[in-house]
Every structure is written in structure tokens, then in C-alpha cells.
Amino acid sequence: MAQHDIEQVIIGCNKGDEGCFTQLVDIYGRRCFGYFYRLTGNRDLSDELLSELFVKLVEKIGTYRGGSFDGWIFTMASNIFHDHLRFKQRQTRLLDGHSKRIMSQSAGVASGYDGDADKLQMALGELDSGVRELVMMRFYSQMSFKEIAESRQEPIGTILSKVHRGLRKLRELMG
Amino acid sequence: MNNSANENLRELLAGFMDEAAARQTAEDIEKGEEILGANQAPQPDERVLAEVKKNVVAALRRRRTVVFQKRILGAAVAAAIVVVSVLTMIRYGNLSNSHQTRMVAASIPSRVWEGADDADVTVLKAEIENIQSELSGVQSDDTGGNGSTAVDDLETELIEVNGDMWKG
Structure with a gap:
């Protein structure tokens, strides 16, 4: 969809038009689901996070100040994923105190598979969690490296290096 | 894009x-x-997308209700400022302290705010109630030594609440 069309939809959302919000679900729902699925490896959890994202979008749409909407929505998706990780971490600490082991579990990539994980999902599980998230952010948001660096407030060289490292390892693993 | x-x-x-x-x-x-x-990720189930849309519409309707309630609250706070200003004028000027003024001040928030569930609205509602009780105190202490300071403080507080209100 062209940037101009997206802007029209966002203007409608700011006016509280229900049709425009459902249009955003049509435009971004599948991509955002893919992003959550590749990070968690779990369909049910991805469904939940997707719903949370769009409900939050209703609350926050007024704070969008132009620029890349893809970047804006995927930054929000990333925040929701991190909130989920923190929640799971707290929950797990309360249960058994093995916080380090749980961090990777709560990312869902190792133990959260819902049974039909593909080869790529297994390979992604081998990547460092921060690198994996960056690679997924880049692929699903279609943001440029410059935009990712701005949104993460990290130097562009660092982002380039991490994504390169992640994708090179992925190539090796997918052999 | x-x-x-x-x-x-x-x-x-x-x-x-x-x-x-x-x-x-x-x-x-x-x-x-x-x-x-x-190696594309699986697609979300169409029922899930329909459920997401339903949740979005519900959230939007909740939000509209809260915005409407906030607007009414804003009007109530503005009315309270007028009442306190009148009280101040009564104290320093020669206006009569009419029974009507007390009636208006006492009736502002409770009629409008039953059932508000948004956190901001709840906080503002609590502040209004607090101010209302302070107002009653000021009104019942017309001859007290600190009366004028109390009225001034109350007015300042109301103006701050009104400011917060419009900032959202």
C-alpha cells in the first residue's frame, strides 16, 4: 500500500473511524503475526500479542507524528514483545528462581514451539535473542538500517554488524 | 512502502x-x-484476525466513552473554579454569600461520574471530591484566621486540576 493511502487510513483512525482501524489490521495483521511467531515460535502466544498490539494501537494512534508508520508500528510490536518477556521473567523468577534459563524459554524459541516449527524456526532458535529480534524487525518491518538504528537508538554500524552476523549464521544453519 | x-x-x-x-x-x-x-512464517487464522478486529472496535468504543467522560469532567472542574472564584469575591468583596452558590458547588461531580473506569478519570474524580470536601471546610469556617489562604490554595489546586484535565 502506498504511503499516501496509509496516511489517509491513519487520518481516519485519528478521527475514530472503526473501518480505518480494521483496515490497519488487514494491512499489518499478517506481517505482525509473522514477526511475533518468528520470535516466540508459538501460534497461541502470537495471537495474543497481535491482539494486544492492535488494542494498544487504538490508545496510541494519536502519538504517531508522521514518518515511517511501519517503523512506528513495529517499534510498538517490539515493545509489546519485550513487555511479554519481562512479565514471563518475573513470573518464572517467582516460581523457581532460575532466571537465566528462563530468559531463553520465555522467548519461546526453544521450549515454546507449538509442535509444527519449521527448519527456519529451529535455526532462529540458535541465534542470540537480541540478534534474532533485529533480524526479524528488519525483515518484517521492511525498515531501512538507518530507520532501525534511529528507532533502537543504537549506532547504525552496530545494527549492520548484528544483522550481518545473524543472517550469516542463519545461512550456515540452513545450509 | x-x-x-x-x-x-x-x-x-x-x-x-x-x-x-x-x-x-x-x-x-x-x-x-x-x-x-x-521460508515464510505461518499465516494467522482468519478467525484470529476477525477477533482482533472485534477487540479493536471494542477498545475504540471504550475510549470514546472515556473521552466523553473527561470532557464532562473538564466542564465540572471549570464550574468548580467559577464557584471558588465567587467564594473568593464574597470573602474579599461585599457580595452576599448566597445559599445558591453552596448548592452548585456541592452538586458538581457525583451526578456525572458514576461508573468511570479509566485511571485518569478516577484520579481526577478523586481530586474533585477532595476539593469539594475542602470547599465545604472553607465554607463552614467563614470566620477562621486562615480562611483566605485556604480559599487561595483551593483555587490554585482547581486551576492545576483543570490544566491536567485538558493536557489529557
Whole structure:
């Protein structure tokens, strides 16, 4: 969809038009689901996070100040994923105190598979969690490296290096 | 929109490494992204997307209700400021302290705010109730030594609440 069309939809959302919000679900729902699925490896959890994202979008749409909407929505998706990780971490600490082991579990990539994980999902599980998230952010948001660096407030060289490292390892693993 | 396709990766990488390394790195990135493209994640179930849309519409309707309630609260706070200003004038001027003024001040928030569930609205509602009780105290202490200071403080507090209200 062209940037101009997206802007029209966002203007409608700011006016509280229900049709425009459902249009955003049509435009971004599948991509955002893919992003959550590749990070968690779990369909049910991805469904939940997707719903949370769009409900939050209703609350926050007024704070969008132009620029890349893809970047804006995927930054929000990333925040929701991190909130989920923190929640799971707290929950797990309360249960058994093995916080380090749980961090990777709560990312869902190792133990959260819902049974039909593909080869790529297994390979992604081998990547460092921060690198994996960056690679997924880049692929699903279609943001440029410059935009990712701005949104993460990290130097562009660092982002380039991490994504390169992640994708090179992925190539090796997918052999 | 595809911003990642619009950027010149080799040019970007050349700022950090020599030409050969930039070419190799760009190739690694492009091939890696091809693998991602060739192994798409599963699609969400259509029922899930329909459920998401339903949740979005429900959230939007909740939000509209809260915004409406906030507007009414704003009007109530503004009315309270007028009442306190009148009280101040009564204290320092020669206006009569009419029974009607007390009636208006006492009736502001409770009629409108039953059932508000938004956190901001709840906080503002509590502040209004607090101010209302302070107002009653000030009104019943017409001859007290600190009466004028109390009225001034109350007015300042109301103006701050009103400011917060409109800031959202």
C-alpha cells in the first residue's frame, strides 16, 4: 500500500473511524503475526500479542507524528514483545528462581514451539535473542538500517554488524 | 512502502569497511534475507484476525466513552473554579454569600461520574471530591484566621486540576 493511502487510513483512525482501524489490521495483521511467531515460535502466544498490539494501537494512534508508520508500528510490536518477556521473567523468577534459563524459554524459541516449527524456526532458535529480534524487525518491518538504528537508538554500524552476523549464521544453519 | 529495498546497502557498508568486505557483507545480508523470504512464517487464522478486529472496535468504543467522560469532567472542574472564584469575591468583596452558590458547588461531580473506569478519570474524580470536601471546610469556617489562604490554595489546586484535565 502506498504511503499516501496509509496516511489517509491513519487520518481516519485519528478521527475514530472503526473501518480505518480494521483496515490497519488487514494491512499489518499478517506481517505482525509473522514477526511475533518468528520470535516466540508459538501460534497461541502470537495471537495474543497481535491482539494486544492492535488494542494498544487504538490508545496510541494519536502519538504517531508522521514518518515511517511501519517503523512506528513495529517499534510498538517490539515493545509489546519485550513487555511479554519481562512479565514471563518475573513470573518464572517467582516460581523457581532460575532466571537465566528462563530468559531463553520465555522467548519461546526453544521450549515454546507449538509442535509444527519449521527448519527456519529451529535455526532462529540458535541465534542470540537480541540478534534474532533485529533480524526479524528488519525483515518484517521492511525498515531501512538507518530507520532501525534511529528507532533502537543504537549506532547504525552496530545494527549492520548484528544483522550481518545473524543472517550469516542463519545461512550456515540452513545450509 | 519498502524502505529496506530503497537503501543502497553496498554504499552504506562502504562507510564502515573496504570495498571487498562491503560487497561480501552485502551478499551475506541479501542471501540471508532471501532465506527468510523463502521460508515464510505461518499465516494467522482468519478467525484470529476477525477477533482482533472485534477487540479493536471494542477498545475504540471504550475510549470514546472515556473521552466523553473527561470532557464532562473538564466542564465540572471549570464550574468548580467559577464557584471558588465567587467564594473568593464574597470573602474579599461585599457580595452576599448566597445559599445558591453552596448548592452548585456541592452538586458538581457525583451526578456525572458514576461508573468511570479509566485511571485518569478516577484520579481526577478523586481530586474533585477532595476539593469539594475542602470547599465545604472553607465554607463552614467563614470566620477562621486562615480562611483566605485556604480559599487561595483551593483555587490554585482547581486551576492545576483543570490544566491536567485538558493536557489529557
